[in-house]
């Protein structure tokens with residue numbers, strides 16, 4: 001954990017990072033929300049069937065993953081038998097160890113490949129974070145498009161909607177409760193992040209998710225919200241696309257474009273430096289890169305730090 005600095009607007013959060021809290025968003029459907037929802041501080045879900053429990057996503061650090069397991073143990077005597085990973089990122093999957101091998105880990109084909117390839121790499125981005133020691137546990141059950149789960153009598157549709165936030169994004173849709181666990185395809189109060197996915201693919205994903213008609217949305221980060229997050233995400237993505245197009249036409253780099261651009265309506269979202277990374281993706285797509293094609297992460301991350309005035313990205317995990 002980095003020490004707080006007076007120039008850091010989230011210094012108070014750094015000193016006392018938020019812990020997760022379980023809330024019931026529908027009958028026996030729980031959201032585990034970790035404030036403040038910024039980098040690596042992610043949300044989980046739990047479905048408490050009469051004789052089965054499923055968990056959706058884990059957490060970034062050993063301590064946070066064990067705290068999630070403890071929180072669930074306090075509300076049900078049943079041990080989770082199923083764990084769904086919405087995507088590959090470590091803040092959603094590093095905690096798999098706390099539930100496997102008792103729980104079968106399920107994810108998209110591409111997410112498994114990414115988890116295996118990346119290992120503990122995310123830890124290198126924030127060496128000051130107290131990650132703890134844990135093994136990487138990739139999904140053992142994977143699928144390419146859709147999978148239906150029955151958690152007792154709770155019906156769950158797992159739907160691949162990538163490339164959006166990553167290539168292997170899966171959402172968990174509960175059609176009877178109209179609850180959507182969106183992973184990082186939708187973020188609540190946080191800047192969208194598509195560097196490792198696709199702008200056009202994200203816009204398509206938002207349209208698909210809107211068509212489901214969710215009443216309650218549990219995003220990968222940030223507070224529980226409603227379908228208004230679809231409009232907010234779509235507005236950001238359209239603005240990102242237009243900003244990238246204007247920057248390319250003006251002959252500017254992604255960083256120059258970001259520095260020249262007022263955040264306007266989006267200034268209140270957490271982790272605004274993601275604009276620069278998003279522009280790297282948008283530029284690549286505007287120049288013909290296939291959706292989800294590899295965009296070098298190093299230069300994009302360096303540009304995000306530069307946009308941040310040289311200050312490292314704030315990770316409260």
Ligand SMILES: [Zn+2]
Pocket residue numbers: 087089165184220
């Ligand atoms: Zn993510």
